[in-house]
Amino acid sequence: MLEGRRILVTGAARGLGRAIAEACAAQGAQLVLADIDSAGVQATAEALGARAETVDLGDPDSIEALGEALGEAGALHGLINCAALATNVGGMGFEDIELELWDRVQRINVRGTWLMTRACAPLLRASGSGRVVNVASDTALWGAPKLLSYTASKGAVMAMTRSLARELGPDRVGVTCIAPGILTTESTEYVPEARHRLYQDGSAVGGPQSAEDVAGTAAFLVSEAALTLTGQVLPVNNGYVFVT
Structure with a gap:
């Protein structure tokens, strides 16, 4: 499904990012993998x-250089x-929550997502079938307690997704x-462990x-077939949260 498509995955050194990279590779994508962990992302790329x-x-400046x-x-x-x-x-x-932690979470999770999308937008437009997939969290859908800085950042990512879909849609870039x-x-x-159990029992x-349970959805969303889903937020969480 992804043959001939060049895909950039950030956060690919480990965890969900690596699983997504593996799912895209299995579908024939040409991958560029990025992470702050140089050794980790190099290992993933070599594999x-x-x-x-x-x-x-x-x-x-780092984001601009990558673009x-x-x-x-x-x-x-x-x-x-x-x-x-x-x-x-x-x-x-x-x-x-300390101000420094709050600002760092927003700087990386929100501003970083915006700047990375901005840096890649000209290339995505030029491809004629560009796709952006933002990874948020269902914590922003159900309001997880004692996680406000992260939850707020992921709610912002969801909101950005909808606005970006409007702005990039005329160029057939789906977000x-x-x-x-x-x-x-x-x-x-x-x-x-109690929070893990809450999810497992409540889904x-x-x-x-x-991570592998989620990765296939991300791989589909960067395919040419996914354009009509633009602007949507998909809770990929085993049915813990439903949205209408």
Whole structure:
């Protein structure tokens, strides 16, 4: 489904980003993988026969440099904004969040997603069938407590998805968003067992959700077939949250 399509996946060194990269590779995509973890993303790229790039979503110059490097290499058909700050940002009430933590989460998760999309937009437009997939979280759909900085950032990503879909739609660039629940990855190891159990017992499917359970949806959304879904936020969470 993705043969001949060049896809950039951020946050690809581990966890969900790596699983998404693997799903896209299995469908024949030509991959560019980016992460702040240079060694990790290089290992993923070598395993998948992809190109590795280092990027810091908190640094606008780093993002701009990646966009320029991509432009020198040819067309870009898809961008999957998976990179985000998720580890050790929760567990405290909204009154106890430090300003530095709040600002860092918004800088990386919100501003970084915007700047990465902006850097790639000319290439996505030029491809004639560009796709952007933003990775949010279903915490912004049900209002997870003691996780406000992260939840707010992912709610912003959902809102950006809808506005970007309007702005990029005339150029046949589709923009969608997936909102996973708690996954069994490195980034959720710090989450209390009670919260994991809440998801597993409360979802329609039941049981834990792996990164691989989500990755196939992301791979479909960067395909040419997904344009009519533009602007949609899809809770890919085993049926823990339904939206209408």
